[in-house]
Amino acid sequence: MNNTKRILLFGFALFAGFFGAGNLILPPLLGYNSGPDWWLVAIGFLITTTVIPFLSLFGHAKLQGTMLEFGNKVSPLFSLIYCIVMYLIIVALPAPRTAAVTHEMAIAPIFGTSAIWTSLVYFSLVFLFVINRSKALNILGKYLTPIIVIMVLLIIILGLVSPTTGMNPSIFETPLVNGLLEGYQTYDALAGMVMGGVIIISLNKNNSFSYSEKKRIIAKSGFIAMFGLFIIYAGLISIGAFYNGEFPSDITRTDLLLGLAVKTLGNIGATFVSVLVGLACFTTAVAITVSIADFFEALFNNNHKVYVITSVICCLTGIIVGSYEVGFIIDIALPALMLIYPISIVLIILNILPDKYASAIIFRLVVIITLIFSIPDFLQYLLPKDTLKPVTDNLPLAGLNLGWVLPAIIAFIIGNLITKIKPRLDS
Template structure:
């Protein structure tokens, strides 16, 4: 029992650090600042997409005991391969480089005169070293990096909560719930859950070969719940910190500047060093998780080639150095079209894999995923500057909130379930 508890907490800490990266740190405070006294509504939306769905993603992986490929395989093998290539390409091209950009802007530039490319080279050199020593990742993340990160986070959150008054009343942004939900997309946590879920499966197999399948499933599911609870606590704390700071900062302040301002205001002279450590730890662990997951996938596709694993890791780090030269806000803006295209499908795949197998089939997977992709197109086209006419989109429920895919996907699930049962379809999902 003691062994199981230790394993669960080790894995939960590792999961938290893999999830908690650049976006997770800089997005919540600005949401709180904009929402003001309505911060609870924006927190609810943010936590739905940035905590609830990612935890379900880990639960899905614990049941499958497989990789990202297995998550989409019920649609078809070719679709799953294409989906994996898109997800991993996005992951190493946007959220991974963003970790270096955030670390430099908030952690290094205020303290040291160092060119961004020099920092990014050192940063991804260390990431590459961690990815190279694959079997040690779980211990490094769970025993060392995450406890340090949590200590710094709770120091900041505690200082804000006890130093500042409760949020002042002001006119919040409209649609705070949907605003929080969509901003949760920018954390990449739903995508992160299906990427690092595979990393966790392999890490558990390496670290705990003595556990049987049922023990591994329970271990991962419990660790996912604990990691989700940690994320929930930190997000609510950071959103509240932003809300309580409404009298001190303008609404149009950048995400990075707001976090820097809140930290300096509440932690005094040591603020910049604390912020630098906090940002660096949060970003570094996420970059390790993304690049490890991508390298694991390529290795599996190429016959468990260790050479392919290391080449992939090297290429991903080079991309990180190059793209990491862009400013944080620019990377966030560039990511929007990609998120609008793949996030809804990822959420649907997670939900379908969490459902009992008796509720799903290959036919249901195909119909629901196809419907989701179709109704995600208006948001994607709008994000790249080619919006569909209002006469075409106004009749789609929730389209005004960029959630036009949700009700069609739910209806498609219901109708396809009825259809397959009537025809007596009995397929494996």
């Protein structure tokens, strides 16, 4: 296989791994709620769903190891704990959510079966794909992803050219920030750190690639995946906004996507979207499970039994959590995302910077500060309302759930100034 073909294959496989349940159901409701401000929401959403994930793939291109490499400069122990916590979150929330969305949009409307049966069959099929790992990326890249792309683009194009009624005004006070934070729910930044590892492992199985070749393949395949996501996210947000006058104010995410499909494609639209949702969710569940099993297999000296055991645990967890409603899974994810996302963003950015600006001391300082100032965002979803109001009122951007941003930037600047000035003073 030549490198061009390999880049396209990995690019489509990455896209399929990223593009799952949240990527389909979140953008339309964002557009619906933002109305004329949809473009501001889109900018915020695209920062956390395409820009930062793309940077995470660049981090993998530079590090060319497992996800442990992202946090090793803080300390190996921190990196291990961080990776385990992240994988626990991914196993317990986004992977099962793919089954829940598939049930609500594709299975329940047609067959009326219970969610537990959908989840059981769904993750049994996921397991079959995962234990045939060598074939999984080929199937995702060659067959399923092109079908998904064609289906979504058809809905978007027909939605943009069809006449609509006037738009309702935005319900957001800070649409750009609302879009940025809603992007957390796609898990795309975390997926970038996870999926990049899958590509590295796949390339390492072929020992003929040099460091620079692997770097180029990862960067180019990452661009293909992120460009595809960019087009689809912007399209789904825009048609959600253009049609927001045609749906009730209390419409759910899944019902809105189904409604948009019916508006653009007619009665066949619901069936069309059901197939789309099932494919998109399934590819993501397979990619997530493969990446987690890869990580633990590498952690235990490439013991294949660990790969199989991890896959079983992931699928069993998916069966249980995936039987709950989509809204419930999204709601319980918020506290965890408010804590893990800021640390992940900081690790991604630090790892792509030149080493002279991101020494081990800088890593430790910025990550510790980010963790401390993320705690209020985490706790506000667990404590009674207004408990932390004195903190959020006095901490810049805390009211927007971004209280960690300025402290992290200040820590980075001061840390670099000290490390540059101290040697001169000592001399």
